[in-house]
Amino acid sequence: MLKINLKIFVLAILLFVCSIFSGCSLFGSEELFQRQSYAMGASAVMSAYGSDADAVLKLCEDELKRLDKLFSLSDPDSDIYKINSAAGGAVTVSGEVYSLIKRSIDISERTLGAFDITIAPIVKLWGFYDGLPKIPTTDDLYSIFFNIGYENITLDQNSVALKPEMMMDISGMTKGYALDRMKSILSSYDVKNAKISFGDTTLLMGSTPDGKGWSLPIPDPLEPLDSTMCVLKASNVCVATSHIYQNYFKRGDTVYHNIIDPADFFPADNGIISVTVIASNGAEAQALSSALLVLGVSSASDFWRNHQGFEAIIVCDDMQVLITPGLSDKLFLESENTPYSFSLLS
Numbered sequence: 001m002l003k004i005n006l007k008i009f010v011l012a013i014l015l016f017v018c019s020i021f022s023g024c025s026l027f028g029s030e031e032l033f034q035r036q037s038y039a040m041g042a043s044a045v046m047s048a049y050g051s052d053a054d055a056v057l058k059l060c061e062d063e064l065k066r067l068d069k070l071f072s073l074s075d076p077d078s079d080i081y082k083i084n085s086a087a088g089g090a091v092t093v094s095g096e097v098y099s100l101i102k103r104s105i106d107i108s109e110r111t112l113g114a115f116d117i118t119i120a121p122i123v124k125l126w127g128f129y130d131g132l133p134k135i136p137t138t139d140d141l142y143s144i145f146f147n148i149g150y151e152n153i154t155l156d157q158n159s160v161a162l163k164p165e166m167m168m169d170i171s172g173m174t175k176g177y178a179l180d181r182m183k184s185i186l187s188s189y190d191v192k193n194a195k196i197s198f199g200d201t202t203l204l205m206g207s208t209p210d211g212k213g214w215s216l217p218i219p220d221p222l223e224p225l226d227s228t229m230c231v232l233k234a235s236n237v238c239v240a241t242s243h244i245y246q247n248y249f250k251r252g253d254t255v256y257h258n259i260i261d262p263a264d265f266f267p268a269d270n271g272i273i274s275v276t277v278i279a280s281n282g283a284e285a286q287a288l289s290s291a292l293l294v295l296g297v298s299s300a301s302d303f304w305r306n307h308q309g310f311e312a313i314i315v316c317d318d319m320q321v322l323i324t325p326g327l328s329d330k331l332f333l334e335s336e337n338t339p340y341s342f343s344l345l346s
Contacts, residue, residue, distance in 0.1 A: 030209045037061045039068035040174055042199030048186065049193040049209060056189045060182040060196070067181065070097065071174045073120075073129075079160075080170060084120075088164035090156065098158050100170060100177060100283065107287045108150040111303065115291035116150045116262040118162070120169035126267075128258040133249040135256065141265045148262060172290055176282030179203040179238055183282070201240040201286050218331075221245060221274035221315050229315070229340060231332045238282035242289040243274035243315075261294050270296030273317050278327070279310035288312075297322070301345055314345070 033054035035046045044064055046057045072078040076085075079093040093101075104117045121144045127133040147165045154161040162168060175198045183203055186194050193206035195214050204214040213235050217228040221243040232239065244267070248257035261268045275292045279285040288310065292300035297316055304312055304324060313331070314322040322345045323331060331342075 033057055035061055037064055039064045040071070040171065040178070040199070042175065044178075044196060044198040046182075046196045047194060048191050049206075050191050052189060053191050053194070056186055056191050059185050059189075063181050063185060064178055064198075067174065067178050070094070071170060073169060073171075080168065083160050083162060084167045086161070088161065088166075090154070090159040090161040092159050095158060098155070098160065100173060101153065101160055101168070102155060103283065104170060104173060104287065105150050105153060105155075107284070107291065110307065111288075111291040111295065112299075113150065113262050114294040114299075115172065115287050116148070117168045117170050117172065118148050118150055118153065118166055119260050119262050119265075120167040121147050121165075122260050122262075122265050123169065123258060124167075126256070126258070126260070128247055133256065135251065136265075148265075173283045173287045175199050175201045176238060176240055176284065176286030179282035183238075200242070200246065201238065201282060203238050203282060204235050207235055218276055218313060219243070219274075228334055229321070229338070230313075230342075231334060232276075232278070232327070233330050233332065234278065237278050237280060238285045239276060239278050240282070240285040240289040241274065241276040242293050244268075244293075245273075259290050259293055268294045268296075270294075271316050271318070272297055272300065272314060274313075274315035275300070276313040277310055278312070285310065304345065312345070315340070 030049055033048055035057045037044045046060060048057055069075055070078055071080055073080060075081055079091065079097040082091045107115045123129060125136040125140050125144065147163065152163045152166060179196060179198055179201060182196055183205060186205060193208065196203040202216055204216065207213045213233050216232045216239055218230050218232055219241065220227040220229040242259060244255060244257040244259065246258065248255050257267045259268050260266070272293050275289045277285045277289040277292065292303060292312065292314065295303060297314065300314055301322065311324045311326045313327065319340050321340045321342045323342060324345050328344060
């Protein structure tokens with residue numbers, strides 16, 4: 001009996017519909033297709049070239065929705081929700097979730113705890129989850145002191161357990177991971193040229209038809225919604241940016257943002273206002289962008305020297321911008337009239 005691969009069959013139907021309604025050719029098309037979706041609290045803008053790109057982007061959109069449910073903090077069916085609700089009990093999770101948690105612990109160890117998925121209770125105390133920001137009292141922070149620490153995550157085969165009263169949030173990796181999954185889908189259907197921006201994390205694959213490659217504006221951290229600090233030209237990488245004005249509130253002249261330092265339970269305040277990491281892996285790029293911001297200029301620079309395998313743009317609060325050598329021919333200023341001073345990290 002003839003067996004039909006369901007995934008290929010669905011794709012074929014989607015391609016047929018695409019050819020009817022968009023007027024695109026099924027072969028050799030350089031037409032740009034775009035889709036927009038929303039998941040994990042952020043917009044995903046997907047662009048790709050190719051005759052079957054629209055149908056494959058639909059598969060990427062479906063994957064994004066699946067991951068949104070899988071990693072949700074509020075959906076009772078998600079593995080993360082079950083772990084947080086187990087009151088210390090072990091929860092059997094999917095291999096996908098188990099692997100990502102294990103990778104988060106590895107990054108925590110390499111960054112000496114600057115990245116820690118168990119800081120969710122602190123983020124909650126600061127009001128960043130419910131949109132009602134506040135400065136917690138010392139007593140409030142002390143009350144959760146023993147409920148923080150990636151060292152207290154227990155992994156056993158495909159089960160995960162936390163200490164009672166602990167809570168995890170893996171959103172510091174999930175947008176990058178989603179881009180890794182979408183990259184895999186695009187590659188499996190031979191879509192080579194694509195750009196997907198998901199929040200402050202972006203996947204760049206291949207090139208544009210003119211061969212000049214993708215251009216990605218790196219936001220000015222002091223005005224992230226309105227202006228560009230520089231432009232990155234790159235391909236086949238994931239780019240993740242963390243900056244102090246992503247989610248913040250002010251009390252007087254002081255900015256309190258949601259990138260919490262696990263060492264003191266306060267928003268990181270160590271001379272860095274923005275970090276962009278460029279790497280082949282999206283989950284790692286996203287996690288490292290926030291971890292380096294927490295580490296501070298000296299420790300972040302040392303981390304790059306000791307580990308490398310990625311490029312970085314580190315923006316300091318004195319307007320100095322440190323870039324790793326691999327970006328020396330990939331960053332461009334839109335105007336020479338910039339308040340920032342750029343130098344190579346060595």
